[in-house]
Amino acid sequence: MVITAENFFQYSKCPRWLYLELHGDSRQKTSPSDFLLRLKKDSLYFEQQVLKTIPCCVPQYEPGNYYQGMEKTLALMQQGVDWIAHGVLFTNNFLGIPDLLEKVPGNSLFGTYHYRPVEIKSGRTRRKIYLLQTIFYVHILEIIQGRLPDHMGLILSDRRQRLIPVRENYPYFQQVLQEIEAIFQGQEVSPFISSACQNCPWERTCVAEAWEREDISLIPGLSRQAKERLKNQGIIRISQLAHLSTRALRWFQQGSRGLSKRIKLQAQALASSQTIQMKRFFLPEKKxxxxxxxxxxxxxxxxxxxxxxxxxxxxxxxxxxxxxxxxxxxxxxxxxxxxxxxxxxxxxxxxxxxxxxxxxxxxxxxxxxxxxxxxxxxxxxxxxxxxxxxxxxxxxxxxxxxxxxxxxxxxxxxxxxxxxxxxxxxxxxxxxxxxxxxxxxxxxxxxxxxxxxxxxxxxxxxxx
Ligand code: SF4
The missing domain is CATH 3.30.420.10 (Ribonuclease H-like superfamily/Ribonuclease H)
Structure with a gap:
């Protein structure tokens, strides 16, 4: 089992995505859209432009030979170079290639200095996924250099580096890591159909499976947490939910009465394949x-x-x-x-x-x-x-x-x-x-x- 930053990306989009990457049938996966490929290309270009402005060393190794990459990176760290671009952090279970490693004062196994990761993202705002991936590098660095950096760096579209404290974000990272490890070991995750599915390569598989199972996540408005609570009570099919009282549903959804009523009606509409009219209406006629x-x-x-x-x-x-x-x-x-x-x-x-x-x-x-x-x-x-x-x-x-x-x-x-x-x-x-x-x-x-x-x-x- 080797966990990578890509696995954190997949998990943060949807735990089921990670599950399918590890245990699904890859023939069912569709190619990324032209738009997503373009986004990737643009963000790579942005990263290269930023790297050009930083005097950094890049470890040279045969493509795919991460053991060699780790040795070369370690050599640069031991020399104490100020910036390392695309260094390889490889331990028994983890592989990470941060955009940058920055040398900062503070004792570590290397001496009176240590390294912290700095990620370059073309986005305008700080996102949870950026933090998760960067803390993942912090986590591997701790194993390699024998200390946790105090901060991690994030360079966004304005090209400014902001420092983010590590300790306050660490408990959340550890919780996610535990869940990722469980998925690696085979813990199944059922589909949760949402707007995130639009950009997911597994959409076709999940939506087909959800319809086949009559999965309650097909109901618009039902939260992921409510789905889990319902599942724990054995309510997994749309037709089961359609028979729940609004009051019970309100407890599961923990939302307003109006929303619970709407979800129940939505389940009834889906279960019967019929449109339900809630109120009489008319549309204005104009020339x-x-x-x-x-x-x-x-x-x-x-x-x-x-x-x-x-x-x-x-x-x-x-x-x-x-x-x-x-x-x-x-x-x-x-x-x-x-x-x-x-x-x-x-x-x-x-x-x-x-x-x-x-x-x-x-x-x-x-x-x-x-x-x-x-x-x-x-x-x-x-x-x-x-x-x-x-x-x-x-x-x-x-x-x-x-x-x-x-x-x-x-x-x-x-x-x-x-x-x-x-x-x-x-x-x-x-x-x-x-x-x-x-x-x-x-x-x-x-x-x-x-x-x-x-x-x-x-x-x-x-x-x-
Ligand atoms: S299609 Fe939707 S439910 Fe399936 S893995 Fe992707 S995001 Fe998750």
Whole structure:
């Protein structure tokens, strides 16, 4: 058994992920998405840029020969070099390759100094996973140098190093390490279906298994802790949970009465494959219906595409406002406002979830625009997601647009398409100027508008 930092990453995403990496059938695993590969490449590039600014020694060893790597690293530590990049820390059970080892004063087996790990991450904020992986290196260092460093270092996107005290984070690390060791020894972990599954290579396996087992983690809103408590009482299937009283469920979930009631209804909907209507509802009828969807890019923090599907007199037309360069964000905002100014009253803007109105308000703050017009648009917007959540319980495992529209039979033109992939296509367009990338991003946006329309029309049919 050799535990690596990668195992901590998998565990922190989902203990089941680690379990499947160790004991699952690797043929069932899917390849990482283009977006994840790109993130990895970008963070590697960032790390290399930071390392260029630090005068560090790198141990030279045959690739994969970690015993040799450890010997070379140990030699550098014994010499007392100030910085070691990609040193190999290898003991009987642990293998770690921290981005940097920094020499600091304080006695150890090496003499009057010791080393602490410093990790380089392109993220903006300190995350639990960064801390766990870095303490893992601290743990191996303690074995090698005979003392625990007081601090560990973390360099984030601003390229500044922050020092994090080791001792206050150590108990949590030890608890996680124990759980990881138990999983290594074969302790089974059942799936917990959540938004984390979207970026997991085992999603296909877990979701299929969860449906087959009628697993309660398919119920949106049920917490991981509640699932464990229910499991300890032998409640593992959706149909069992559907028969629990709201009162009992409230104890398991330890949440509000409203949430417990919702979870029970959700279990009933899933168990019967039927939609449950909680309240009567109606949707406003307007002459012009506009389905709005907006795409943003996370690295530059810009809006690059505002898409609208306009439906009027039985005709539909898709329009998009595209920033072919990030500096065009202001222009597309102004064009969108000018486009929207043509409708006075008899229109409604449908969107899915809270993102679109939030972006419109942000763009107004950033670039200005006629306040009355913005208020007029906001006052005529309707959130389909909120509408569904307020009135219906649907037999799906989430309430995302993708999940519900697919459940209704809608399919996206490009099977790879999702918000992350669209961001990647936009970045590739900026880097290569190949029109195909921009076309794919536009096609994805148009499909999101169409999917919103499909869901809205299904709602109308439910009313009539
Ligand atoms: S698909 Fe979900 S439940 Fe399965 S291992 Fe991945 S994150 Fe965990």
């Amino acid at each position: 012009v219906e506009i389905f709005l969807d907006i795409e943003s890019e996370y690295q530059r923090g810009i809006i690059y595409l505002i898409g609208v599907l306009v439906c009027q007199d039985g005709q539909e037309e898709y329009r998009c406002f595209v920033a072919k360069d990030p500096i065009e964000e202001c222009r597309i905002w102004q064009e969108f406002l000018a486009f929207m100014a043509q409708w006075e009253d008899d229109f409604i803007v449908y969107h899915y979830h809270t993102y679109e109105p939030m972006v419109l308000k942000k763009l107004q703050v950033k670039y200005g625009g006629e306040e009355d017009l913005l208020q007029h648009i906001l006052g005529n917007m309707a959130d389909i997601h909120k509408f569904i959540k307020d009135h219906l319980v649907i037999p799906t495992r989430s309430y995302s647009l993708k999940e519900i529209a697919k459940w209704l039979g809608f399919s996206w033109s490009n099977h790879k398409a999702n918000a992350h992939q669209s961001m990647l296509w936009y970045s590739l367009w900026l880097e290569t100027a190949q029109q195909q990338y921009l076309d794919w991003a536009i096609e994805y946006n148009r499909d999101d508008c169409l999917a919103t329309k499909v869901v809205k029309e299904w709602l109308i049919n439910k009313v009539s």
